[in-house]
Amino acid sequence: MIHFKLLNEKEHLHATHKGTGAWFNTKTLSVDIGQNPVLILRAPDGSLGAAISSNDTANGYKQAMIDHMESALAKFLREGFPAESLESAMLGGADNSGWKWDRMLEIALKAALNPKKYDEGGLYYRTIHFEPKAGLATVSRKKANPHDCNPASAQLSLESGTKGFSEGNAGGVVANATRFFRQESTFTALREVVIPAHLAETPDEPFLFWxxxxSGGAEAYSYAMYIHRTLTRAKATCPFKVFATDINQKLIESAKIGEYRASKSDIKDFKAYFQRYGAIDGDTVRFGKEIQRYISFSAFDLKQRPRKKGFRMVVCANVFQYYDDGARTHFLENFISAVRRPGYIFVGPMRDPIIHALGLKKLTKYKMFLAE
Ligand SMILES: C[S@@+](CC[C@H](N)C(=O)[O-])C[C@H]1O[C@@H](n2cnc3c(N)ncnc32)[C@H](O)[C@@H]1O
Known part of the structure; x- marks a missing residue:
């Protein structure tokens, strides 16, 4: 039996390739994982746990890092636990480190692990406190932004993995993290496929988007601005509407106000949009009536039957990871019943058998599904 110990920072840098971390111990460990995804795993009896991460900022993992992560994993597996008996979870980083998530997942799958996935493209700077014995990974935000409605921490239980995060003491509630122009592939899809399809098939009918x-509405404003700009550029005459819903009434109320504290990088990246459809005042962005009239905000639980139909596109981003396959299938069935054909649906990654059973087609380039 090899005994692993928690490496201190100095040893860790010495023992691992620059920027890549693999931490092992038998009791607890706390690690700053920044914006990066982390793979955590524990032995069935909780006697051993590991967290494997990388804070490399290059555009791709260097081969040395991949080798390092693979050997860290192999070391763990050599303890004599078959991969299928290990509990493992992938905890996502920010959207801009999505590629790291994909590579790390590849490494895990190659080692025959099938980690549960949480919060892909979700929280920002985080510290993870991991207790293999208890099967608990507690995630704390280092930099909590009071305006993004996020609680400061979340807890993930590996033992009851399908339940997902429970935030603070609220129990069973998912994170509310959101950002402007978050799912890049869906904006590309709108411009390249969805709006052109709508204009070709039904140029005079309203373009309805759900x-x-x-969450707090940044997503809805982003789509409304983008759709408005794209339709205007295409000299389209059809009306359009973004229906924006969330289970959380408080978030809906704040979304209706349309006032956001934006980060410096958002103001830099989306300045043209903010100025065109609202006003920037220091770090505050206020949307104006012109764009607000294209959005309808209301409270709605995805478990309910959709109140409205005829959508050309539905985006349900960063939600499915908190639900099990049964709930995901139910939500997807609701979306399928609410879209017109061809209908475009984004919900993040879904298992192939579910997609096939529901008769959806994959649009791999856009990470979306098509209902024909
Ligand atoms: C992580 S946020 C994602 C927000 C936004 N879609 C984005 O990607 O930026 C998850 C949101 O899902 C909402 N939510 C969770 N379960 C829901 C349900 N059953 N029905 C409606 N909204 C739900 C939460 O209130 C929260 O605002």
């Missing part, structure tokens, strides 16, 4: 689980 931002399902819109």
């Amino acid at each position: 931002s399902a689980a819109c």
Whole structure:
């Protein structure tokens, strides 16, 4: 039996390739994982746990890092636990480190692990406190932004993995993290496929878009601005509307106000949009009536039957990871019943058998599904 110990920072840098971390111990460990995804795993009896992460900022993992992560994993597996008996989870980083998530997942799958996935493209700077014995990974935000409605911490239980995060003491509630122009592939899809399809098939009919689980509304404003700009550029005459819903009434109320504290990088990246459709005042962005009239905000639980139909596109981003396959299938069935054909649906990654059973087609380039 090899005994692993928690490496201190100095040893860790010495023992691992620059920027890549693999931490092992038998009791607890706390690690700053920044914006990066982390793979955590524990032995069935909780006697051993590991967290494997990388804070490399290059555009791709260097081969040395991949080798390092693979050997860290192999070391763990050599303890004599078959991969299928290990509990493992992938905890996502920010959207801009999505590629790291994909590579790390590849490494895990190659080692025959099938980690449960949480919060892909979700929280920002985080510290993870991991207790293999208890099967608990507690995630704390280092930099909590009071305006993004996020609680400061979340807890993930590996033992009851399908339940997902429970935030603070609220129990069973998912994170509310959101950002402007978050799911890049869906904006590309709107421009390249969805709006052109709508204009080709039904140029005079309203273009209806559903931002399902819109949190504080940054998502809905982003789509409304983008659709408005794209339709205007295409000299389209059809009306359009973004229906934005969330289970959380408080978030809906704040979304209706349309006032956001934006980060410096958002103001830099989306300045043209903010100025065109609202006003920037220091770090505050206020949307104006012109764009607000294209959005309808209301409270809605995805478990309910959709109140409205005829959507050309539904985006339900960063929600499915908190639900099990049964709930995901139910939500997807609701979306399928609410879209016109061809209908475009974004919900993040879904298992192939479910997609096939529901008769959806994959649009791999856009990470979306097509209902024909
Ligand atoms: C992580 S946020 C994602 C927000 C936004 N879609 C984005 O990607 O930026 C998850 C949101 O899902 C909402 N949510 C969770 N379960 C829901 C349900 N059953 N029905 C409607 N909204 C739900 C939460 O209130 C929260 O605002």
